[in-house]
Amino acid sequence: MSNVNNPIIKGFNPDPSICRVGNIYYLVTSTFEFFPGITIYKSCNLINWDIIGHCLTDDRLTLNNCRPSGGLYAPTIRYHDGYFFITCTNVTDKGNFVLYSNSITGPWNGPFWVEQGGIDPSLFFDDDGKCYLASSCDWEGKTSILQCEIDPYTGRQLSKSRLLSTGTGGKYPEAPHMYKIHNRYYLMLAEGGTEYGHMVTIQRSDNPWGPFEKCPHNPILSHRGRNAQYSPFQCVGHADIIEDPDGNWWMVSLGVRTLPGVLLHNLGRETFLSRLVWTDDQWPKINDEGLLTETITAEGETKNDSIDFSDDFTDKSFSNEYLFLRNPRKENYIRENGRLLLKGAGSISENSSPTIACIRQKDFEAHCRVNLEIPDGESNFTGGISAYYCSDQHYDLYLENEGSDTYLVFTRTIYDVVKSDRFPVYEKKTALYIDSDRDYYYFSAGNGDNKKMLGKARVYGLCTEVSSSMTFTGVMISLFCEKGTVGFRDFRINYDL
């Protein structure tokens, strides 16, 4: 036996949904304005997860001019009758859709758009062959859960959408998942909103349309209460459950790790794991108090995955760790002979498709380094590294050329507060660094032993809670080019753990 730590999937990985095929688990998370869409993870033990790809990798995913945290919300994954099914919402396109494939690596059929609106669509396959889709919708002016019967291979609605549940009393009943367990229908929801009142509740019925009996110890998971006042994890909710091949049950949920002493988070909503047990009267229980634990006991010599990252740009294509913004223009990203060339496509403060390659920041104490080199003869360029939360909130260090002058520029953007410091340089080759802790992002440049800090900026400016619209993502360590062409070599992110 060994102890492993929560979260099990670090960095921006919200709304986890899970299924199992034999001994293998698959889990999907939301990607919003990032591309490709819907990250797919695979695991043999629920602890160690590899990204094996994304569901939407071509122009079937449209994210044109998508605002921060528009795009793809909360997918659900299910396996039924030899097929994987994913249902999800593109809030900046036609809403809810279904994808299916006989292989987790695709190709995926769809999207098949579904008439029933709202967010957080989820599929439930009943034993009698019927398939239901539930989603979180506006109903008489408040959020409720609606359900309809659908054909999962076409998305066609086979029954009227009807009210399934108004929840158990929390605001924003969301993330519905129906399960048939112990010969009953269990309806699990997230309630309280995705912020600090978030919780997971459950109800059950003998009929997939209810009426539902509420679990006597709801919420079955939440950190909104006094007993979680000092937990490093907050905002816990939006869960899915799975039985392992030995008959043990597990829950995956989202949660955030807050900065010390404040209700702010910059790493995004991450994926956590909990053991679930059934009480004698067949209600699920998460630990004793319905709280996440910091460690989970795992079989054998299991360890958490390393979260360090490196790319020497010798592989022809980007690894699955990379995300890009909206619908990226492929011709602006060239990987050749150990170098990444980025061609500028406008400002990363615009909600367009700027040239930017993003890696999730997975822990607070990060050390990122990349060698920047400007191709010979190139002038009129802007490119470098960014701690990027969204188009309104990012801190950047980059080389910029104007006529015969080249500058290193450190820019902090928080909405319309934009501050730049310029440092004249003569070299068009330099290492750029971002180091971070729970207070600051520190930006440095320099070759060899001459690493010199040029500026720092508060972590708080890149937090979800600072956004003007609802945002749901986390900080990305990114390489970008706004103008001209810039080259990068040897990109690394290491963590103090």
Ligand code: 6LW
């Ligand atoms: C998602 C909703 C939620 O659709 O946040 O935390 C929204 N839960 O269920 C975006 O992820």
